Amino acid sequence: MRITILIAAAALVLAVPAQAKAPWVKKAKDLGIADVKDCNACHVGNPKKGGELTARGKFLMDTKAKKKAAECDMAWLKDYKGK
DSSP states (O other), rough: OHHHHHHHEEEEEEEHHHHHHOOOHHHHTTOOTTTSGGGGGGSSGGGGGTBBHHHHHHHHHHHHHHHTTOOOOOOGGGGGGOO
């Protein structure tokens, strides 16, 4: 019985990351920004653990500060010149 519960719990934990996509990734794809495939496009490591930002992530944060915006807008990536 315990092994069944452990297997079910493990399957649930492993399935969630595969299904979950940040809304920003979806929005970037909807805007036609093909090189944003997952959170690693802007984050190094786990963003929830305060990981560092890539050049793209830093660009978004700098643009957010310049525009005094409440949150990043993926449309700004159309102006991003890096890789």
